[in-house]
Structure formats: C-alpha cells, structure tokens
Amino acid sequence: MSMGNQIAAPTGQRLRVGIVGLGIGRKHIQGWREHPQVDVVAIADPDAARLAAVGDEFAIAGRFATAEEMFATGELDVVSICTPNKFHKALTLAALAAGCHVLCEKPMAMSAAEGREMLAAAERAGKRLMINFSYRFSAQSRALKAQVDAGVFGEFYFGRSVWHRRRGMPGFGGWFGTKALSGGGPLIDLGVHRLDLALWLMGYPKPVWVMGNTYNPIAGELARQSGKTFDVEDLATAFIRFDNGATLALEASWAANIKEADLMETRLLGTKAGLLQQNVNEGYTFDAHIFTEQHGAQLDIHVHPPVGEANSGMYEYAAAILANRPHPASGEEGLIVMELLDAIYASARSGEPVKIG
Template sequence: MSKKIAIIGAGGMAAYHINGFRSAGADVVAMADVNHAAAQATAAKHGIDKTFGDVAEMLSALPELDGVSVIVPNKFHAPLALQALQAGKNVFCEKPPALNATEMAELKAAAESAGKTLMFNFNNRARPESYAMRGYVNDGSIGTINSCQAKWIRRAGIPGFGGWFTNKALAGGGPLIDLLHMVDLGLHFMGYPEPAHILARTYNDHIDDKAFKGPWGIPDNAKGVNDVEAAAHGFVTFTTGQSLSFQISWAEMNEREECSCTFQGSKAGGMVRRLFGVDGLDETSIDACQLYTTENGVQVNRDVKVATDETMGRERSAANFIKTLTGEEAPLNTPAEALSLMKIIDGAYASAASGQPIAL
C-alpha cells in the first residue's frame, strides 16, 4: 500500500517534494497552509484533493497519514515538525532543521520517543555527483578525508529585503543557515565527525543594498528588517583531527555564484561543484565532479561522469524519504547529523559575535 503524505506549505518548493514523493510511489493526499487560498491553488495545480488552513485540523481529519512534509519559513520548521511527530507522523522537513541546536535536540528526542522517521531536505546529498563521490568514499578509494573546503558564494543573491529571509527572528540568520548545504555535504563525505572547535566571522556589507538582490526569493518589505549577515567565513576542527573551512555568502565580491565541496583524502581528493549562470540555472551553468588521484605514479584528475539533475537532488531527496519509510533505502540523513550541523552553525554565530574560537 502506498504511503499517504501531506504537504505543509504551498510555496514554490512544494512542487519538488510532491514530484519526489510521487516518483517513489507515495500518494500526496493533502495540502495545508495558513493561507488557505494558496493551499487550494497549489493543490489544484498538482491534483491534490484535500486542503486545510490549519495543520491541527488536518492531522485530526486524516489519521491515516503516514508522513508530512514541512515547507515553511525557518522559524516554523521545528514547531510544525514537533506537532507532526507528536501526532505520530513521520516527518520530512526543509532545511535548516531548526533555528538552533536546542530546537533540533528537542526534535531528535521527539522522533525517538515517537519511534518515527525524521529527515531533512539536505538535497545536495541526493545529487548524482554526490552519490558518485560517496561511492568512492565508501569503497575506500578516498581513504581518510583530512580536510574539506565548503563553499556557496553569491555575488548578488540576497533573496529579498525586509522579508523573512533577512529577519533573524524568522530565519535564524542569513546565508550561513540558508545555504548550509555544502557544509553538510562536506560533513557527509567526512563521515560526520564530532566537532571540537570553531572560529568564524560574519560580514554585513551590502545586506541592505538593492544592487545585491538575487534573481529569486520573495518580494521586498519596506517595513521589514535586514539584520542578518551577508557573508560568513569559518574554520571547524574535529575530535578526529579532521578540519573543514567554509565560505558562504549572499552578497560578496566574487566572480560568480558557486556551490562546491572540495576535499583532500589520504588516498585521493575530490570535488563536486556547480558554477551558476547569470540568472541562476541557465545555459551558462557548469557542473563538475572530479577525483584527484595517482595512477601508476602519475598525477591524475579524473572527471566523474553522471546524469544531469537540474533539481539539484530535491526530488531525489524527497523520494529517499519515502523509500526509507518502505525499507527500500537507508535514510540520506539522520537527526543526530542534523543536531551536529546546528551545533556548528550556532558555534559560528557565537564565535563571530565574540571574536573568539568556540568549543563545541
């Protein structure tokens, strides 16, 4: 019998979740949003029968639900995920997992108490390039990854001014918490080692400069605030002796938008990268996946060929949630990993505020 899933949040990301769930054989049966008209419009577009303006009403009316998908502004991730877990539902939640590690720890405990699956849309783990590279990690070709550089930089990519993205109370922070994907991907390749210390700095240059607005996002709100960082840089050490550096920005003087994860292992290195086009995903975008190794005493940079995925793993990540519920696949991420990631993000903001390294 197919899994029955409901979507909470009628925004643009819902399409990826719906398509991914359906590709894995799930039945998307309901759509909920506090803006009921938006829920009705998105449901009609995607052929979903039931709509609700209240999540509690939906959970009460549909006890047969196997899981819910949470796609709302960051502040509401943890409360809605917790509400669904306490109602006995499995949960697939957009990133970030929560506003901070304290909220994430509460979610982890709730999932364990309920005996339910809790996963997050770290979709870059589900890109074909990432699956391929993880294969090299798993088969021993890489050896131990000693160091990693995680980067998601934009030159002009602020997702609207005065909306929830630039409001710390609603978003938890700026690009560091928004574009956490490459930090997560690096940790994924490294085996999610236990973090020890972090030193970080944040910068707010250009955060209220309309010339640095990105080609996507939400409408500006003249009455809103822009109290988050525009860029964050940091260095993390781990109890294992491994290390990770990161460079994350919405607005910074860079050549072009880049998201990449590069690492150096004891046997080989590797890199997964997307260079975005002028308007985001267009014909000038460039994807690369390379393995750096030695063959017969010769230094070799090997191009790893994979299928293209313009959804950047978003649909495949959602499909993995369903396949986890059916026992067909292992989960691409766990609550313990999400908690570790949020500890690093909390530590980065604390270090930037104090100007000192932070023990994690």
C-alpha cells in the same frame, strides 16, 4: 477553516503524505511523486490563493488552512515541513504527536536546543525524522560518495565548502532576512547545504571547535536604502576542527563582490586522492572530479555518474520507510549541523573560538 479536506483511504502498502507550506513545498510534492507507492493527499498553507493554485495544479483534494487541521484528520503517514525556520520545531512536534514520520526542511530548527527537542520527540513517538539536505542526493554527490566508500580517497584531512552569490538575497525584505523568523542569513540558508555535503562525504567526523565570523556591508546597506528589514549577515565564514585532526573551511554569502553570479564548490583533500564538486555555468547542475596519482603520473578523473541515479530525498525517505531500513539525512546528522551553526554564530559574536561537546 479547512477546505476540501477529504483524504482518500489508502490501498495496499502505500504512504499518504501531507505538505505544510507551499513555497519550497511544491518541490516536495514533485519529489514524493517520484515514488510509485506514495500519494500526496493533503496540503496546508494559510495563503488561500496559493493553496487553491497548488491544489489545482497537482490535483490534491485535501486542502487545509492550517497544519493542525490537516494533522487532526489522523489519516497521514508522513509530513513534509516546508515553512519558515521559526516554525520547524513546533510543526515537527505536532506532526510526530499525530503519529506521522517527518521530513523537515533545512535547517532543522532555529537552534541546536530546538533540534534536541525534535529528536527526543521522534524517539518518544517511535517515528522517523529526516532533514532535507537535498544536495547530497544529486547524481554527482552520489557518485563521489560511492568512491569515498570504496576507499579511493584514503582519509580526508582538509576541505573547503562554499556557496557564494554575487547578489542573491532571497525574498529581500521578507522572512529570510528577518532573524526572528530565519535564525540567520546565508550561513543557515545556503551554507547548511555545503556543510552537510562536506560532512557527509567526510563521514560526519565529530567537531571539536569552531572559529567563525559574519558580515553584512552590502545587503545591510541595500536594506537601509530601501527601508527593508534585514538583521542577519550577508556573508559568513568558518573554520572547523574535528576530533580526528581534519579541518574544514566553510563560506556562504548572498552578496559578495565576486566574478560569478552563483558559485558552489566543495573540495576535499585525502591521503590518496582529492575531490572537487562544483556547479556548472553558475547554475544548479554539477560536475565532479577526482585528482590522484598512479604509477608516477598525476591523474584527473572526470566523474560521470550512472544514468538514473538521482532520486530525490523524498523518494529515498519513502523507500526507507517502506523497506523498514535506516533513512538518509537523519535527525542526528541535522543536529550536528545545528550545533555547528550555533557555534559559528557564537564565535562571530564573541570573536573567539567556540568548543563543541
């Protein structure tokens, strides 16, 4: 049964956006509202109390118990999919069939096979598909990318990208730790961000093989003691080789015996310079540095990004749609990430390297 399902008609060149799932979906609402030509006009969530609370908080009149009811209005231009991973594919296909562009939360899907279905559906529908790789949109990430594009680093040949938590299982006992709903643990939850960031800075080189492993000695034991469902890893590691000879080490954990409560770090080594992006004070703000050599001296450069350069992925997607230009974080890049995640998990199961492509 739909509730408050009247969606206002658009005026001028504006985008009407609907949000499915109001957990991380709240941040999507805030991101979309950064753009002056976007109206978030509809939200959908089966939790009636949350639907009412978020609708009241953001003064959104279009409120629906199901995504299908929201899509059926035929009055949306773009949809954000912000549900557990298990539902990304089906909801993306439904939104595309309803004539909407889609912004899908990461990871793209439960597998690369599902991702391919989503891409094919977007092509058939003539609609866009973007994946919310949000960490590439920080001010520091943008500033580093500008230096990459200017040739400051030369060719990247090795990198390490990490997100470790000392103890940080999201919703312990909930859908994040249930493989049937999530598809995996911290690799697919946290590692996906650090993987995309490194690949984006490296120019998305083509991966050719992966060696990976997964572990769950800490969270698995905590789950057993508390009677909670937890059938995914609490730590994953991988070593990726690309067709240009470059390699990347990837690490992600929800539970690890480390000093920091939260450690995010991406290091890339290039033929002319290296870079480091890391979180500050174990939090969610970032710092960035460039390491190089000039005129016989080693230089450490602290990157200060321009003020006002940190628009969200939602803003950038809206701007691309309205200007009819390519958008960032494409479904094609999302599929490469899914192929790597699949290969890492397959390697962990077999104990052998896995070829890609």
